[in-house]
Amino acid sequence: MDKARRIAVQALVRQEESGFANLVLNAVLEHQDLTGRDRAFVSALFYGVTERLLTLDWALTNCLSRPLAKLDPQVRAILRSGLYQARYMQVPRAVAVNESVSLCRALKKSSAAGFVNAVLRKAVTQDPASASFKTEDERLSIQYSVGLPVVKLLQKNYPEECEQILQAFFETPRVALRCNPLKTTLVQLTKLLEAEGVEVEPGWLENTLLGKFTGSPAATEAFRQGLYHVQGQASQLAAYSLQAKPGEKVLDLCAAPGGKTLTIGEDMENTGTLISCDAVESRLPLIEKAAARAGLTNVTVLHNDASVYQEEFAGADRVLCDVPCSGLGIIAKKPDIRYKTMDGVEQLHELQAKILATAARYVKEGGRIVYSTCTIDPRENQNIVRAFLERNAGFRLVQPPFVPQGARVEDGMLTLLPGKAGPDGFFIAIMEKL
Numbered sequence: 393m394d395k396a397r398r399i400a401v402q403a404l405v406r407q408e409e410s411g412f413a414n415l416v417l418n419a420v421l422e423h424q425d426l427t428g429r430d431r432a433f434v435s436a437l438f439y440g441v442t443e444r445l446l447t448l449d450w451a452l453t454n455c456l457s458r459p460l461a462k463l464d465p466q467v468r469a470i471l472r473s474g475l476y477q478a479r480y481m482q483v484p485r486a487v488a489v490n491e492s493v494s495l496c497r498a499l500k501k502s503s504a505a506g507f508v509n510a511v512l513r514k515a516v517t518q519d520p521a522s523a524s525f526k527t528e529d530e531r532l533s534i535q536y537s538v539g540l541p542v543v544k545l546l547q548k549n550y551p552e553e554c555e556q557i558l559q560a561f562f563e564t565p566r567v568a569l570r571c572n573p574l575k576t577t578l579v580q581l582t583k584l585l586e587a588e589g590v591e592v593e594p595g596w597l598e599n600t601l602l603g604k605f606t607g608s609p610a611a612t613e614a615f616r617q618g619l620y621h622v623q624g625q626a627s628q629l630a631a632y633s634l635q636a637k638p639g640e641k642v643l644d645l646c647a648a649p650g651g652k653t654l655t656i657g658e659d660m661e662n663t664g665t666l667i668s669c670d671a672v673e674s675r676l677p678l679i680e681k682a683a684a685r686a687g688l689t690n691v692t693v694l695h696n697d698a699s700v701y702q703e704e705f706a707g708a709d710r711v712l713c714d715v716p717c718s719g720l721g722i723i724a725k726k727p728d729i730r731y732k733t734m735d736g737v738e739q740l741h742e743l744q745a746k747i748l749a750t751a752a753r754y755v756k757e758g759g760r761i762v763y764s765t766c767t768i769d770p771r772e773n774q775n776i777v778r779a780f781l782e783r784n785a786g787f788r789l790v791q792p793p794f795v796p797q798g799a800r801v802e803d804g805m806l807t808l809l810p811g812k813a814g815p816d817g818f819f820i821a822i823m824e825k826l
């Protein structure tokens with residue numbers, strides 16, 4: 393475990409210097425010879441610290457006479473990881489403190505050992521739930537470890553639900569799976585997964601299962617055989633909302649890594665034409681591999697910018713615009729999003745509007761567009777769709793084919809709030825061309 397703690401600290405230092413949590417952790421773990429248990433510990437500690445960063449830093453700052461930012465990066469990471477273990481990992485306080493002190497020595501920071509010991513002993517007693525803050529936004533930000541820009545946005549748009557949403561960002565739900573009806577049935581898949589030790593229960597939609605895995609959901613024999621793919625229930629609902637039929641021409645304009653492409657291709661019973669594109673070329677093999685594993689041969693994967701018109705896409709029956717977005721609905725899965733500044737959102741709104749406007753030129757009469765995001769910022773959702781409909785009188789909103797319990801429907805537009813309607817925040821609008 394000593395090695396696991398050291399590697400987690402190295403990953404935390406690396407993350408402060410650059411980049412996305414998952415990329416940093418994968419890079420750090422790549423060349424390490426660790427047992428499965430140690431690997432899981434590194435991952436839990438690294439993601440846990442990332443997830444609780446503002447709370448941890450608040451507690452540490454209360455026990456320091458100089459700014460946390462001025463400390464040596466390794467010492468800072470040791471303090472954060474020691475405090476996280478004591479507060480959130482059921483590691484006894486004395487063990488978390490002593491291991492952190494030993495880590496100082498192992499990382500040649502012996503001069504900081506006494507300091508780390510003293511700060512951690514004090515910091516473990518700090519609790520934001522019983523502390524007082526200048527404003528309610530500040531309390532929510534520290535207690536739920538979400539940056540102020542995101543807290544303000546949630547408070548403004550969802551004053552009643554804000555705290556419930558923030559709480560939901562800490563929850564780890566069962567893994568949602570989409571059964572591949574081209575290769576198996578739900579009954580067969582259930583049996584196979586249970587035989588592999590996975591507990592399952594039915595999900596919202598006909599081919600959905602919720603699984604409790606002990607390891608990776610991509611490590612089962614059933615997964616290798618392409619009998620299912622992993623896809624959040626809200627995401628499955630977005631693909632289902634397209635109601636793609638066999639033999640049709642369907643476009644998935646922002647498709648990587650391909651989750652919705654698979655669901656749509658299966659709904660089309662592997663017939664017709666499904667054009668699956670993404671603007672990031674390096675992500676296209678993800679779609680290709682997933683489609684091959686699922687046994688789909690009706691998918692054409694293309695490198696394409698969805699905001700630029702392509703003549704060959706015209707005459708489509710259905711178009712999915714699962715546009716790039718701020719991702720505020722999936723914070724539980726991507727802890728980096730907690731600390732988004734929301735700078736540059738206007739450019740994102742422009743791109744989203746352009747993709748939808750371009751999609752509208754592809755769809756034929758009686759066909760439909762699904763516009764979806766994994767965010768709950770109305771500026772990326774309702775505002776984009778309403779502005780589009782104002783400019784395009786030939787389209788109308790269609791009621792969703794399934795409304796999960798707790799979801800909101802406004803003029804047919806569906807909003808799922810985390811903790812209210814499933815674990816993920818999501819937006820789905822279905823528009824039909826008259």
Ligand SMILES: C[S@@+](CC[C@H](N)C(=O)[O-])C[C@H]1O[C@@H](n2cnc3c(N)ncnc32)[C@H](O)[C@@H]1O
Pocket residue numbers: 627645646647648649650651652653669670671672675696697698699714715716717743
């Ligand atoms: C929300 S993700 C799509 C998830 C995917 N639909 C799925 O279910 O697996 C958005 C995708 O849009 C892509 N993207 C960003 N800008 C784009 C653009 N201008 N045109 C097409 N794709 C774009 C990103 O690379 C990213 O893969």
